[in-house]
Amino acid sequence: MKAFLILEDGHVFQGKSIGSTDTVISEIVFNTSMTGYLEVLTDPSYAGQAVVMTYPLIGNYGVCYEDMEAEKPWPKGFIVRELARRPSNFRSEGSLEQFLIDYQIPGISGIDTRALTKLLREKGTMNGMITTSEDWTLEEVLPQIKAYQVKNVVAEVSCKEPIHYEGTGYKVALLDVGAKRNIARSLVERGCDVTVYPYNTTAETILAGDPDGIMLSNGPGDPKECVKVVEELQKLYHSDVPIFAICLGHQLMALATGADTEKMKYGHRGANHPVKDLKSGKVYISSQNHGYVVKEASLDRDVCEPGFINVNDGSIEGLHYLGKNILTVQFHPEACPGPTDSAFLFDEFMNMMEVNADAKN
């Protein structure tokens, strides 16, 4: 079946429908990872967005359900150049096409994803509509497409009730503003006893659990929408409990301490972003997925200083909070998809908790 991708600037791509045949309007973003399409599809940070994969051959190794980063896929749409006809991998349990159908994700294949990526790069992230209908006019659909906004997505993706993963090590409270599974998994692997809290949990509730450390997760949307969360984070900031934050969590902590965030032209989404550790001078290749960034000029240098920067564009990739046991990063040390070069940051978090525990005793 034919499908169309209509961008808010009036560009139309015609391709083949994959997955659900529903019509969907969303923000369109591109991801440059060459592997890890399932992890991308199940990353809650993509809520409200349709993802274009720049690598042209997608679905090659099928679907392995244990690689899912959430219970279900979150993007509103999926855009590829070519879906594999016959996936092949010893762990594959089905085809990606069937996965998209099962989870009713509309998608389009057979379009020039490079041309689309160039448009998004040049004009910045745009909204778009994926539809199998042939019964539309630009005049009629463009206003609808333009009107779309990614909204209230954190509430949508966060868990509704606390979840507990037992462990014998440090007690970690993980505030789920859209957490990928591998964050909790990375902590559990290190022996932590993890409690995942819904996004709207109060600081008091979290601290009442007497955690050794607090972890703020990644998540979707504009950080400034999360006014309540930011207020709770201000309290956590003053609690002296070590905090490690990733992505949206990093942005929220920055907002909580008076810094500002802004929307990027087209964001960072991929598995090849170099971030420089300003302490060691070493560069790590990181997995990234963000459309907003902490404004460097807004930083109060008495509160925090950059710990990591992006080698390509110099943007803030991590902050050290002065006099605090707080480390936040914009990229994804939990990987999945992408390189595990920065997984050592979880160890650093363990260290922070250890030092803090020692100090308390």
Added chain:
Amino acid sequence: MPRIKDIKRVLVIGSGPIVIGQAAEFDYAGTQACRALKEEGIEVILVNSNPATIMTDKNIADKVYIEPLTTEVVEKIMRKEKPDSILPTLGGQAALNIAMELEESGFLHEHKIRLIGTSSLTIKKAEDRNEFKATMEKIGEPCAPSQVVNTVKDGLAFVETIGYPVVLRPAYTLGGSGGGIADNEEEFVDILENGLRLSRVGQVLVERCIAGWKEIEYEVMRDANGTCITVCNMENMDPVGVHTGDSIVVAPSQTLGDKEYQMLRTSALNIISELNITGGCNVQFALHPETFEYCVIEVNPRVSRSSALASKATGYPIAKVTAKIALGYDLDEIPNAITGKTFASFEPTIDYCVVKIPRLPFDKFISAKRDLTTQMKATGEVMSICTNFEGALMKALRSLEQHIDSLIYGNNYAKYSDELIDEKLHRVDDRRIFVIAEAIRRGFSLEHIHEITKIDIWFLDKIAILVEMEQKIKEEPLTRELLMEAKRLEFPDKVIGELTGRTEHEVKQMRNEMRIHAVYKMVDTCAAEFEATTPYYYSCYDGENEVTAPRTKKRIMVLGSGPIRIGQGIEFDYCSVHSTWTLKEEGYETIIVNNNPETVSTDFDIADKLYFEPLTAEDVESIVDLEQPDGAVVQFGGQTAIKLTEALLKMGVPILGTSAENVDAAEDRERFDAILEQCCIPRPKGTTVFTVEEALEAAHELGYPVLVRPSYVLGGQGMQIAISDEDIVEFMEIINRHLQEHPILVDKYLMGKEIEVDAVCDGTDIVIPGIMEHVERAGIHSGDSISVYPAQTISPKIKRVIEDYTRKLANSLHVIGLINIQFIVYQDDVYVIEVNPRSSRTVPYISKVTGIPIVDIATRVITGATLRDLGYTPGLQPESEYFAIKMPVFSFEKLRGAEITLGPEMKSTGECLGISKDYNEALYKAFLGNGVRLPKYKRMILTVKDSDKLDAVDIGRRFQALGYEIYSTRSTCRVLNENGVMAKPINKIEQEPPTLLDLILDHKIDLVIDTPAQGIEKSKDGFVIRRHAIETGVTCLTSLDTADALLTSLESADLKRLSVIDVAQI
């Protein structure tokens, strides 16, 4: 870290002659690195024995030594030039080995020369099997169970513990020389004995066989600060068991999930960190297809063939970055020239699919075993880029120029039974992919094919998609939709035509009417995430064109020479690159079209634009449609480019230089004969034929021996000397296996002196830089002969005749640009045997030794200059004060079963140079560069055909004078003894032991001289002797002329007193 300031003079070691396993990729890497060093103001001293390389040009390095790559010579150069540093990681295994020897002997320490790029400790850890294993164990990276053995006994004992099959890998050899898989004790002992001998350190690794696992490679970069990135990963379509150089390789990996991809990536980074490598490194893994189990196969702590491929596949210049890291820079301090916005610490990501296919030499070595094993056999490779795998595979197949443009392998398989196809699926050779396609055509299940071949189902399904498309094209109406899909999968018009009963032209017309055109995309390292202006493009059919062609100056297209193969080597890349540089200097916009990832010409900063595309008329026409070049240059790209002449003219692209018509006149027998007659130039009598009967008739008329060959071929392909009717019948059958579009030539064979000339003609005047003479008499292909400049044994009068004939021929053929002529001097008469109005294999060599930049001059001439304008006095140029000898280099030891006897068909893969003011020393250096280091044991075998027996006496006498003990078979021995040469009789192989073979296998022989009877040899004896000599590393000569030259060099030269010459001063 900023650059280390006290690095000022760096010695760079090249990789030497092109041999199987070490090819043009090191010229690419070395050239790029030298330019990167010079960019930093560093003085570069270069040593490489290969004169056909670009890296040995004086504009690439400051001091250029084209000298044998031995430690003694390199030490000598270092004493003279006093470099402060030595960079050994860009010249392949050859350079690394020399650096290690210099380090181990204490020479570097003594002269305070630092090893930059990577430390000797690192090299040792990565290269020494035991140390490597220990290091891997330390960091928990798995290797297949293995043990290094030094004796056959130890090997057998180890195999007891792990069982067959096992893989054997000799330490410190090129391209896995001497390695293999053994299924039983007999094979094991055979391979092990051979491997122990070939290894520089007498070590062979015996390991558990992991054949059938996925083979995955990662190209990794690391700086001194510890930052690591992977440039690219690659997956071999052929599972473990086939050398990666002989495998079809795809980038990036296709069948690995993120978990496996990251697992191996992390492992590669752990390994490079533990080895403390600074620069580029290649890590090869075997991955179990059904678990996460993997093992590390090999680590190369240097740039390699794979790194050249990875550079071209991603646009990331590994050699350049490696050189900068060697100077102290960190990855995040080195800008990415492609985007200008990112740095070398950015991991490339690609949005297309890359396929590499090896170019194997079995068209030249009909008797060689075609099996692909862990020992590399390919001479070169092609790469292609497309938005889908099927398209990339199709493009790569036709880039090979092997008469095959799709997965349809002629009609050969149609007559096979299903059982035979099934049987053939079990054979791992270069034709397997075509057998797989045929099996799919017949309805074999993919599972069944996978069961046999272990090739991942994903790849098999892609082949199935191509096979299904063949069927659709055949059976369904050719609608726009179908044609569009066929083009998306890169079916050439020609193949669509064949499948539908249309001509190629008709299909093209249909496409034009349906507006189906190729579009071009950019290779930008970042999948379009950042704006890039790289002028590096590939075509596809599904999408929009992103290449603009605004015209600011005149635009010239330079057609490259495709994959490196015997007969068309790196020389033509040298010519293409130089012509491009000169065109740029002359103010033209330049476009290069080529498909060889190993070469300098496909580096994206050579021409203004690079199209990485197959060199077929259709592919070139699509580029022409877009770029509308003002002219094309074909005379530098070998036969590949010349073959496109007619097509280019039809597209309306003017050919610069000699016209197509005149190129044709040189090839067309009748027209050429008319020209010769008109110029009163004699040639050996001959005629053209099509059938066996005609050939026999011609041979009888001319009288044997005669030379039989197809027209329009390179490297004397299919050329043979026939001495009997039987030979004629056999040769004609071989030639006619491929449909011949042109007649076959039968000529009288004259056994005279062979002379070769390269000249530049501007339409009026000619410049001949020099006359070259071949050591071997006519009958041995010019590319396989030792070539001497200036010619030694011909009189001034003959030289004048040659000059005169060259002028007449150049004028009659209206040559503008280069011309190469081969003459025979026979009984004081000069005959012309071949004229090629294009660049030749001797151009780089003669340019360097005469100091006359022939390609540069020719390029200026074809764009309008005259030789007089350029300041040249027409005619034969004064002789240089140096003797320069070009020595052919062969790769016979890599090709099991290949016949090594030299003849009219070319067999050498590369060349090296010997240069000196003394003729004998030049000869000695040429042999030395070729790896001939004599004497060792002073024992030799001399056995010759009857017609050579008397000449053999002199050879025997001289070897005896050098103290050699000579063994000969009865008849040769008798002649030698009768003439007072002490030779000992030795039995032929079929006679009682001890025989010749025992003598060879005893490892105490320096040299075998065996001249086989002409024509097809009836006895297998000689063949067995020669193969054994080659495979046991004994020098083996098949021509007494070569033996004479070797003697001359041994009689006078002194290794300790060799001179070294900076050719940049010539």
